[in-house]
Amino acid sequence: MEYFDQVNEAADAIKARVREVPSIGVVLGSGLGGFASRVSDAVSLSYDGLPHWPASRVAGHEGRLVVGSVRGRTVAVLAGRSHFYEGHDLRAVTFAVRVLGLLGTKVLMLTNAAGGINTELARGDLMVVDDHINLMGGNPLVGSNDDRFGPRFPDMTDVYSPRLRTIADRAALDANVPLRHGVYAALTGPSYETPAEIRYLRVIGADAVGMSTVPEAIVARHMGVEVLAVSCISNMAAGIEHRKLDHTEVVETTRRAGNRLAALLEGTIGHL
């Protein structure tokens, strides 16, 4: 079966089970699952039960799609994503975003845990992604282009919507949540970076580093979906502080930032 048809089947399976088709998508990163509890009249669908859906199996990540209402808008929340480092190819990694796009989602909000490279960032900070550097060594659009999704050579000038970034700033002010901005570099992982790699990333203009988000953002833009991405700085990147990196700590820090992030997302949705 063609990829497009697989995406379409998954979208149909969701349509059959929700009251209203979502216009906003939210992807929750490691330890950031808390936002799902802000969804009212929620229908929760396990990824296991959705056709062609890749499984996510990392500690701190769930595996369900929650569709319901936030501030009067119908939102699809992906609690759990697939990562390239799990061995999924980038088409599998971005499958869920394709499904949301075919469902008619116009706005996609991506969240992640990231290591802070810019020393003006601190652990626990939230950072709006202004731009990215794709160092994953792959692009989800490689392969024959399906014009039903989008063009062969999509523009990437404003991957992260200036309109949504401004709205997020306003929502942050309203909710009294400090919000930083910066450039996110995506690497494959799963090993964390070396201190030398972090120095290199700083030189090329990255403020934070992580292992997700960029393939999803590229695919969303391919489909003409507007993107906002917010990183939770879960740790300072390797070599910046004299401590080793640990996934448990990453999840713990993001969990503590979860309420602020959820308030930010909810406020942003309220302004859309």
Ligand code: HPA
């Ligand atoms: N590096 C890469 N990915 C990450 C990090 C990091 O330091 N922290 C959370 N995700």
